[in-house]
Amino acid sequence: DAGVTQSPTHLIKTRGQQVTLRCSPKSGHDTVSWYQQALGQGPQFIFQYYEEEERQRGNFPDRFSGHQFPNYSSELNVNALLLGDSALYLCASSLAAGAGIEQYFGPGTRLTVT
Amino acid sequence: KQEVTQIPAALSVPEGENLVLNCSFTDSAIYNLQWFRQDPGKGLTSLLLIQSSQREQTSGRLNASLDKSSGRSTLYIAASQPGDSATYLCAPWGSSNTGKLIFGQGTTLQVKP
Numbered sequence: 001d002a003g004v005t006q007s008p009t010h011l012i013k014t015r016g017q018q019v020t021l022r023c024s025p026k027s028g029h030d031t032v033s034w035y036q037q038a039l040g041q042g043p044q045f046i047f048q049y050y051e052e053e054e055r056q057r058g059n060f061p062d063r064f065s066g067h068q069f070p071n072y073s074s075e076l077n078v079n080a081l082l083l084g085d086s087a088l089y090l091c092a093s094s095l096a097a098g099a100g101i102e103q104y105f106g107p108g109t110r111l112t113v114t
Numbered sequence: 115k116q117e118v119t120q121i122p123a124a125l126s127v128p129e130g131e132n133l134v135l136n137c138s139f140t141d142s143a144i145y146n147l148q149w150f151r152q153d154p155g156k157g158l159t160s161l162l163l164i165q166s167s168q169r170e171q172t173s174g175r176l177n178a179s180l181d182k183s184s185g186r187s188t189l190y191i192a193a194s195q196p197g198d199s200a201t202y203l204c205a206p207w208g209s210s211n212t213g214k215l216i217f218g219q220g221t222t223l224q225v226k227p
Contacts, residue, residue: 004157033214042118042203042217043158056213090157092215100145100207103215105158 002027004093004106012112013081021076021109025093032074033103034066035090043090049074050096078111086113116141116211118218120204126224127194135189135221137204142185144208149178149189152201152220161202162189194225 005024013019025032031050035043045058049068068074072093078085088110092103117140127133137147146165150158162178164171164187171178177190187204201222205215 006157035215040219042219043215045214045216048213058214088155092158102148102160102163103205104160105150107157108155110155 004029004091004104006089006091006106006109008109009107010110010112012114014114015081015083017081018077018079019081019111021078021089021091021111022073023076023091023093023106024073025091026104029093029095029104030072031094031096031101032068032072033092033094034074034076035092036060037088037090037108039087046076081113083113086111116206116208116216118204118206118216120202120218120221122221123219124222124224126226128226129194129196131194131225132190132192133194133223135191135202135223137187137189137206137218139185139187139204139206139208139216141206141208141210142182143210144182144206147178147180147187147204147206148215149176149187150203150205152203154201158203191223194223196225196227198225199223 033048034046037043047057052068063079088108090108091106094101119138121136149161164180175192201220203220
């Protein structure tokens with residue numbers, strides 16, 4: 001049973017560039033959430049996708065956008081990168097978008113902005 | 115608004131000790147609480163999910179307890195091993211954070227051989 005997968009593993013970008021991160025949910029899961037984790041901090045919720053729509057959004061600027069495909073995989077796009085966007089980006093999947101549904105996390109993508 | 119605090123922030127113990135990690139949350143109206151483990155630079159691994167109707171949940175050497183009324187959960191690790199070295203995070207699900215997990219900063223555990 002494949003777990004949550006993310007690509008790429010590591011990424012180095014320059015300020016002002018754009019980046020796309022990818023996530024495939026655990027088999028059978030239909031909901032994908034994205035989190036940003038700065039060094040030494042707990043993960044911060046970015047947004048959640050269910051039925052190809054953004055269902056919830058955390059306190060992140062519009063530079064952060066996403067998409068969910070019919071096969072439930074998801075992309076996170078960040079435009080006009082800032083140095084402060086350097087972080088570990090985590091994808092989590094779950095069966096349904098309700099509260100209290102167990103979340104399964106992927107290995108993350110380490111983004112470094114120089 | 116849900117806020118999560120984990121104490122201590124860091125812990126270093128010799129191998130074999132039993133230890134307790136603490137998690138406090140401000141909104142006690144929760145559905146459940148999930149404990150995670152994170153190795154350096156890696157993703158989160160779910161350890162235990164304890165429902166609001168439960169007081170305890172066990173998996174191997176791990177035991178999580180939940181006291182909703184006081185807004186507290188503890189993770190007990192028995193007979194610690196060097197392989198337990200990691201950061202441990204708790205995340206309560208509640209009506210004030212429907213659809214998203216709220217994390218504290220975690221407790222970083224080092225178990226010395």
